[in-house]
Amino acid sequence: MELEINGETVALPDRLQHAPLLDVIRDHLGLKGTKFGCGAGLCGACTIHVDGVATRSCQMTPASVAGASVRTIEGLAGKDRLHPVQRAWMAERVPQCGYCQPGQIMTAAAFIQEVPQPSDAEIRQAMQGNLCRCGTYPRIRAAVARAAR
Numbered sequence: 001m002e003l004e005i006n007g008e009t010v011a012l013p014d015r016l017q018h019a020p021l022l023d024v025i026r027d028h029l030g031l032k033g034t035k036f037g038c039g040a041g042l043c044g045a046c047t048i049h050v051d052g053v054a055t056r057s058c059q060m061t062p063a064s065v066a067g068a069s070v071r072t073i074e075g076l077a078g079k080d081r082l083h084p085v086q087r088a089w090m091a092e093r094v095p096q097c098g099y100c101q102p103g104q105i106m107t108a109a110a111f112i113q114e115v116p117q118p119s120d121a122e123i124r125q126a127m128q129g130n131l132c133r134c135g136t137y138p139r140i141r142a143a144v145a146r147a148a149r
Ligand code: FES
Pocket: 035, 036, 037, 038, 039, 040, 041, 042, 043, 044, 045, 046, 047, 056, 057, 058, 059
């Protein structure tokens, strides 16, 4: 089967079509930016975009995204320029250990696309499903607000 990911179409062995998409992305395609946290759809570390919608890749399979456009953190930036959310993340110096941050950024990028001028309450609501054990939540929210400016 084929998977469209980060603008390229890649061939996958049929034996992987019902494997966790997160495992395929990390272990078969070598895109290590998407992280394993809980494996149960609870933490958001594995968040990617499927047709622009923030999606937990540990809960998907290649078969479930057939025909869709998949984007990982590696495909978020433009050719010569980081995504506005990535630039805001750097400006606000968000990460501490950094492990959850790709998932946080992918959630934020999809949210900003959908709600270009969010309120603080909307930002809080949109980001609440992505967990950060270092507790960088205030900086995450500041960066989302900055990206939306
Ligand atoms: Fe997918 Fe936690 S690893 S939600």
